[in-house]
Amino acid sequence: MNTALAIELSGLCKSFRVRRARAVTRLSSVKDFISPISEHVIAVDHVSFAIQPGERVAFIGPNGAGKSTTLKVLSGILHPDAGTAQVLGLTPWRERQKLGFHIGTVFGQRSQLWYHLPARDTFELLGHVYELSPARLRERLKALTEAFELGPLLDKPVSQLSLGERMRAEVAASLLHRPRILFLDEPTIGLDVSAKATIRTLLERQSEQDGATLLLTSHDTGDMERVCQRVIVIHTGRVVWDGSIAELRRGYLGKKRVRLLSERPALSFALPGVRLVAEAAYRCELEVSVEVTPVGRVIAAALEQGALHDLTIEDPPLDEIIQAFYRKTSYRTVDPVPVPTPIRVAQ
Amino acid sequence: MSTYRKYWAFARVAASEAANQRAELYGRALFFAVILGVFAALWRAVAEAGMPLRAEQEKLVWYLAATEWILLSTPQRHMQIQDEVRRGDVAYQLPRPVSYPRAALAQCLGALLVRAPLLGVVAFVSAFAFTGRMPALQSLLWLVPFGMLASAILAELYVALGLLSFWLTDATPLYWVTGKLLFILGGLMLPLELYPRWLQRVALCTPFPSLLAGPGGFLINGAEQAAPLLALRLLFWACFSFGLVELLFWRATRSLQVSGG
Numbered sequence: 001m002n003t004a005l006a007i008e009l010s011g012l013c014k015s016f017r018v019r020r021a022r023a024v025t026r027l028s029s030v031k032d033f034i035s036p037i038s039e040h041v042i043a044v045d046h047v048s049f050a051i052q053p054g055e056r057v058a059f060i061g062p063n064g065a066g067k068s069t070t071l072k073v074l075s076g077i078l079h080p081d082a083g084t085a086q087v088l089g090l091t092p093w094r095e096r097q098k099l100g101f102h103i104g105t106v107f108g109q110r111s112q113l114w115y116h117l118p119a120r121d122t123f124e125l126l127g128h129v130y131e132l133s134p135a136r137l138r139e140r141l142k143a144l145t146e147a148f149e150l151g152p153l154l155d156k157p158v159s160q161l162s163l164g165e166r167m168r169a170e171v172a173a174s175l176l177h178r179p180r181i182l183f184l185d186e187p188t189i190g191l192d193v194s195a196k197a198t199i200r201t202l203l204e205r206q207s208e209q210d211g212a213t214l215l216l217t218s219h220d221t222g223d224m225e226r227v228c229q230r231v232i233v234i235h236t237g238r239v240v241w242d243g244s245i246a247e248l249r250r251g252y253l254g255k256k257r258v259r260l261l262s263e264r265p266a267l268s269f270a271l272p273g274v275r276l277v278a279e280a281a282y283r284c285e286l287e288v289s290v291e292v293t294p295v296g297r298v299i300a301a302a303l304e305q306g307a308l309h310d311l312t313i314e315d316p317p318l319d320e321i322i323q324a325f326y327r328k329t330s331y332r333t334v335d336p337v338p339v340p341t342p343i344r345v346a347q
Numbered sequence: 348m349s350t351y352r353k354y355w356a357f358a359r360v361a362a363s364e365a366a367n368q369r370a371e372l373y374g375r376a377l378f379f380a381v382i383l384g385v386f387a388a389l390w391r392a393v394a395e396a397g398m399p400l401r402a403e404q405e406k407l408v409w410y411l412a413a414t415e416w417i418l419l420s421t422p423q424r425h426m427q428i429q430d431e432v433r434r435g436d437v438a439y440q441l442p443r444p445v446s447y448p449r450a451a452l453a454q455c456l457g458a459l460l461v462r463a464p465l466l467g468v469v470a471f472v473s474a475f476a477f478t479g480r481m482p483a484l485q486s487l488l489w490l491v492p493f494g495m496l497a498s499a500i501l502a503e504l505y506v507a508l509g510l511l512s513f514w515l516t517d518a519t520p521l522y523w524v525t526g527k528l529l530f531i532l533g534g535l536m537l538p539l540e541l542y543p544r545w546l547q548r549v550a551l552c553t554p555f556p557s558l559l560a561g562p563g564g565f566l567i568n569g570a571e572q573a574a575p576l577l578a579l580r581l582l583f584w585a586c587f588s589f590g591l592v593e594l595l596f597w598r599a600t601r602s603l604q605v606s607g608g
Binding site for chain 2: 075076077096097098099100101103105110114116117121122124125127128129130131157
């Protein structure tokens with residue numbers, strides 16, 4: 001194990017025993033009560049990855065993929081069945097309390113702030129929990145109040161804050177003890193566009209300032225794109241992608257979105273691998289499989305039909321890429337991968 | 348030292364929150380006064396009907412004021428723990444460098460420090476208003492520390508009840524059973540001396556008489572003689588409840604590790 005890494009997992013496995021109901025018959029409920037049947041469900045299956053200090057990593061996957069279980073193992077709540085894990089050189093489930101001083105957590109659907117009290121009271125409580133000296137607490141609170149613009153909010157009861165304001169306070173509370181690793185689970189869920197943007201900017205800025213490692217799970221691709229440099233995709237308990245977001249975009253689908261503003265009211269394309277996504281008078285949007293037909297050929301075909309006023313070429317939205325990724329990987333899995341080398345899924 | 352400071356901080360925040368929830372506090376106080384009024388009238392009617400009361404009716408009202416004071420001052424944290432276990436919030440509190448059950452107890456003590464004085468005043472004023480008499484001042488002074496300790500132990504038992512949610516989908520039925528046992532075996536409304544002997548023996552095997560009838564009995568039979576034995580009993584039940592909570596939490600975290608969050 002490399003102690004210089006922030007997080008290192010190798011061959012991590014975790015399964016749960018769940019109770020299974022018998023087929024419905026008259027006596028099935030009685031039998032279930034007297035002699036319940038249970039089965040093992042594999043939640044995490046040989047997961048391996050390594051994260052460098054200061055890296056910002058999105059950890060994504062469909063519901064039930066094993067994200068939360070992995071996070072719980074990393075924060076010391078769950079024991080794995082097999083494999084090893086080191087967080088800041090500590091084994092989380094053996095040294096949970098010690099690790100607690102160095103990690104922070106933000107959970108979008110949960111609150112660590114005392115609902116009926118001003119946020120300042122929770123900050124002061126957390127100062128004691130993390131054993132910060134009064135001077136250090138004052139200094140940290142001042143810095144976070146400025147960075148997160150909490151000044152007018154600190155002395156208002158949390159129950160009177162908007163969701164966006166509360167989340168700013170939640171994130172600030174998690175950063176109070178200057179954690180070296182921050183685990184974030186859906187930190188922007190339910191927020192409006194501007195509140196999301198604020199949280200993402202603050203996370204990115206604070207991570208850069210403090211050098212904190214971020215491990216973020218989210219179903220919002222905006223969180224990944226704005227905050228993270230790297231993405232790890234987990235599906236049915238296994239890592240199916242580990243690399244940069246740009247590589248995920250470029251390498252996975254091999255598709256581009258081409259928007260054309262033409263002189264002619266309508267253009268027609270009879271090229272393989274080209275699909276019309278949207279059309280209106282003098283404009284159209286195409287999805288081009290670049291492995292089948294290069295974008296240049298599409299543009300040439302358009303120019304043959306008349307002049308073009310404007311042209312844009314973009315990657316497909318990340319949402320679509322990830323959806324396609326989940327669809328594709330639900331039919332197959334990849335072999336366990338070695339750590340710490342970043343991996344790509346063989347196409 | 349910093350360990351004690353962090354639990355003291357939990358107690359302080361819980362005290363602030365309890366003080367902020369004025370409606371709940373005043374509701375408890377009103378309920379308390381009404382209960383005392385109803386029972387004062389009931390026992391007066393019983394006495395007037397010629398039915399024998401081994402203790403004087405005024406003493407019974409003061410007894411009820413003491414037992415209800417302990418009961419109503421006790422923060423019942425089991426529902427909050429149950430919610431935290433069900434929603435999975437408890438799992439996210441575990442990584443903090445603080446013991447979850449001790450933080451829960453500290454919060455109970457903080458809330459108790461706010462509730463007990465206010466309800467104590469309500470108990471005193473109401474019982475005096477309904478009876479026109481006052482018990483010996485010494486007994487009242489003994490009641491305060493013993494009542495507070497009893498309330499703290501009771502709060503810890505509710506924490507234990509809440510921790511059972513790790514295994515039970517819903518701990519509410521257990522809460523109701525415990526509540527009824529507390530009312531009956533604890534001697535909430537009547538001193539244990541009025542119970543049949545066999546029931547007294549059964550009751551004394553449980554913590555409940557030490558928590559309610561014991562301190563309440565100070566206002567009927569005086570405190571000096573009963574206090575040392577009750578102090579020992581309360582000490583025993585304090586160790587028992589603290590040990591029980593620690594054991595349950597240890598088992599619960601192991602079960603969480605085996606069965607998942």
